[in-house]
Structure formats: structure tokens, C-alpha cells
Amino acid sequence: MAEEFSVDRKTLRKAISVLVDEGILTRIHGKGTYINKRQVSYDLDIMDNFSQMLQRSGMKHECRLLYKEKRKAGFKYAKILQINEDDDVYRLVRLRYGDGEPLALQDTYIVYDIIEDIESIDFEMYSLYDVLNQHGIYASRMDETFSFIELSSPETKLLGVPEGSISFMTEDTTYDQNGKIVEYTKGLTNNNKLDISMTLKK
The missing domain is CATH 1.10.10.10 (Winged helix-like DNA-binding domain superfamily/Winged helix DNA-binding domain)
Structure with missing residues (x-):
């Protein structure tokens, strides 16, 4: 040189x-x-979706849909979404990319009847939040918990990290403008590509 x-x-x-x-x-x-390589800044004090977070970081966003299904809520998700156990939910499992690299694995449960023809929507092309907005549903609040867990074998392969890697796990419950829960998402992140930040005020 x-x-x-x-x-x-x-x-x-x-x-x-x-x-x-x-x-x-x-x-x-x-x-x-x-x-x-550029890292994504995950700001705990800003409520936005994954696409918006990547845009703020100046990264190109891509989404790969791994799995989708219509199913009954059952006990666990009925309790989380505050619906009946026999109510339908729509599940999406997505792998989110930034600049071509896997950043997050997201498992989402949506109250089925809030989005017309939800099964026909291409969630590789369209953001869930954008779809909600198009149906007059606006996220006004999100309850978020986070923890660190050891990833299992399928998860490490999808995220492109070594076996035994530790991931930042988020669990998000989103409320609409009327205070009704519309979706729940559990996310696992590639911590090699993600910075976590927050602003504390006295």
C-alpha cells in the first residue's frame, strides 16, 4: 500500500x-x-418498523417470507392478543435483510379479521405496518420486552452466525389508535450487525 x-x-x-x-x-x-460493514442502530426509544429502522441506517431492505399460515389463536396467543382461543390469527415468519445480509428473524401473529384478504398480500413486497395503515389502522403504542438468548441450530443458519451465538430477542405487542392489540412479533437478531441504543431523560 x-x-x-x-x-x-x-x-x-x-x-x-x-x-x-x-x-x-x-x-x-x-x-x-x-x-x-454498516451496522443497524436499534433505538429503543423510537417506535418504528424494521423497514424504517433500516432506512434510518441507510441500508437497503429486503424480506424473505419463510412461512405463513392461518390458524386458531389457542391459549397462548389469545391471551397475548386479547381475543378468543377459537379466533383466527395469521402467522408470518420472515427473515429480514440489510444490504443483502440477514439481520433479523421475525415470527409475527396478526389478528386475522382486521386486514381484508390478508392471505393474498405479498409480505415480501409490502411492510406489515404499511398494510395496516392502508386499512386505516395506525400503530399508536408498542409494548416491548427484550432479553438475550442462545440461538438454536436452525436460527444460527438463517442468521448466518456461529453455533452458540447469543441473540438480542424482542417481543413486541402493537396497539392501534383505539387501544386494540393488532399484532405480536418475536424477533431474533444478528448481534454482529446490530447496535442497541436508547436515550434516558431525567
Whole structure:
């Protein structure tokens, strides 16, 4: 590099150190120096959907639909969504990408009858929040819990992380403008690509 750019080696080492300090490069002992890829900033104090979060980070968003089904709520999801056990829900399992890399695995349960012809909607193309908005449903509140868990084998393969990796897990319950619960999502993230941040005010 010194020969290619016609600079002194000392100057080059200083420039690389500056880029490491800025977070543009990462130096790994015994292996070399590598370019850092952009990370997503997950702001705990901002309520937006995954697509909007990637847009704020300047990343290209893609979605792969892994599974979908209409099913009965059952005891667990009836309790979460505050509906009857025999009511229908629509389940979506999606893998979310940023700049072509897997960032999050999301398992979503939607109250079935709030979106007309929900089974015909292409959720690889359309954001769930955008679809809700088109049907006059606007997210006004989200209850979110988060924890860290060890990923299982299928999850590590989908997210492209090593076996035994720890993931930031979110559980989101979304309410509409009338205070009614419309969806619940459990998300598992690729922590190598995600920064978690929040603002605390006294």
C-alpha cells in the first residue's frame, strides 16, 4: 500500500489507526485489518418498523417470507392478543435483510379479521405496518420486552452466525389508535450487525 499510494509507511500506519478509531476498520490480532460493514442502530426509544429502522441506517431492505399460515389463536396467543382461543390469527415468519445480509428473524401473529384478504398480500413486497395503515389502522403504542438468548441450530443458519451465538430477542405487542392489540412479533437478531441504543431523560 505504501508503494501503491507513494506514502511513507509511518504515515500509512497512522492513517489506518485513525480509521480503526473511527470504526471504519477493525484490527484482529494475528489475522489482519478488515473493513467494517454498516451496522443497524436499534433505538429503543423510537417506535418504528424494521423497514424504517433500516432506512434510518441507510441500508437497503429486503424480506424473505419463510412461512405463513392461518390458524386458531389457542391459549397462548389469545391471551397475548386479547381475543378468543377459537379466533383466527395469521402467522408470518420472515427473515429480514440489510444490504443483502440477514439481520433479523421475525415470527409475527396478526389478528386475522382486521386486514381484508390478508392471505393474498405479498409480505415480501409490502411492510406489515404499511398494510395496516392502508386499512386505516395506525400503530399508536408498542409494548416491548427484550432479553438475550442462545440461538438454536436452525436460527444460527438463517442468521448466518456461529453455533452458540447469543441473540438480542424482542417481543413486541402493537396497539392501534383505539387501544386494540393488532399484532405480536418475536424477533431474533444478528448481534454482529446490530447496535442497541436508547436515550434516558431525567
